[in-house]
Amino acid sequence: MVIKPGIALLHAFPNDGVKEVGMSMVTLNNPVSFGHKKFDPVSIVIALCTTDNESHIQALSDLVGLLQDKEAIKIIRST
Structure with missing residues (x-):
């Protein structure tokens, strides 16, 4: 799901085969449309995987x- 202008959050759950809580981030050289009228195109993608309904709360x-x-986002976009 697109959560902010240019930023998408992908997620996986235990029934998707998740073994431990994790998060990763990638920046895209070529932004991608996720079909969000207001916040597309996306150039930062964050993936979150969780093992249950509570263990990921601190990560979120x-x-x-x-x-x-805003400064952190600016730095991320420039890498």
């Missing part, structure tokens, strides 16, 4: 903090 909290930091 940390991610929200990062995504609210």
Whole structure:
């Protein structure tokens, strides 16, 4: 799902074969359309995998903090 302009969050759950909580981020040289009228195209993709309904809460909290930091987003986009 596209969560902010140019940023998408992908997720996987235990029934998808997840063995442990994890997160990764990639930046795309060629932005991709996810079909979101307001926030496309996407150039930052974040993937989150979780083993249950609670273990990823801290990771999401940390991610929200990062995504609210405009300077951090600017640095990520430039890498």
